[in-house]
Amino acid sequence: MKLASTAHTVHTWRIHEIAGDFDLEDVWALDTPGGPDDFGKLVKQFSSGNFPDGAPLPVRALWALRWKLGGLLGLDERDSGLDTRVGSLRGRLPEDLRDTPIGPDEDWLPFTPLYRLDDEFAAEMANRTMHGVLHIAWVEDGQGGYRGQMAVLVKPNGMFGRVYMTFIKPFRYLIVYPALMRMIAREWAARS
Template identity: 65%
Template sequence: MRLPSTAHTSRPWRIHEIAHDFHLEDVWALPTPGGPDDLHHLVRQITNGAGDGVSSPVYRALFAIRWKLGALLGWDKAGSGVGARVRTLRDRLPADLREAPRGDDPRSVPFTSLYQLHDEWAAELANRTVHAVMHIGWVPDGAGGYRGRMAVLVKPNGAFGAVYMACIKPFRYVGVYPALFRAMGRTWQANAHERTVA
């Protein structure tokens, strides 16, 4: 479920001090009910391939088109990423976050972990279109439990990046996020036993 921006901005997340010059693009409630200490399970699920279980042909087609266009137009070349076109946000981390665990680095998505705390995890990516942060927060659900919340923060690369983000917005809302979150919820439920014994 999409949430208002205040669902992210009103909370005292550490990412606010790191990515203060990024635009908050989206905030979503994730279908991941759990206990107060379950964020690390969600991070592991995401970094081990959050999109692997997505069966939607629309989702798969959109990503196939995106990666093909990226290859043809050079959007994802090595020189366009973090540490090349843009400096990593790890350079902005205060000492306590630099010393904190980073969490698992994603294996099947193009993000690099920044830091992981008890209730939040952040990872970044960059290409020729955008520098982006995926922020996962772990919040009370109002019913005695907790669940994940995802915020996407972006810094488009000039006018081209801004146009690109505007063009892909309807595809994200219709073809990407719904399919991704359904698959995420199925995987989360299928792994419930691991959380209760961990």
């Protein structure tokens, strides 16, 4: 379920001090009910999940089209990513976050993990259109339990990046995010 921006901004997440100049693009409640110590399972699920390969055909088609266009337009070339076009946010990490574990052993591509705490995880990616952060958190659900929450923070790359983010927004909301939310819930239920 999509949440208001305040569902993310009201918390004192460490990402606020690291990516305060990024736009908060999306906040989602994840259907991942659990206890106070289940956050590690959620981080592991994200890193080892089957998205987009296990998603419905329209999502897989959009994903394939995006990567094909990205290849043709040079959106994802090595010189457009982290530490080439933009510096990694790891350089902004406060001293106490630099030595935190960054996540499970699984491959996070296209994201690069930044840090992981008991209730918060962040990973970044960059290409010619934007520099983005995936923020996953573990929050109380108001009913004595906990659930995951996902936020996407973005710093568009100039006018082209802003136009690109505006162009893909309907596809994200109508096709990609609904499928992703269903997949997360299904995988969580299967693992629990």
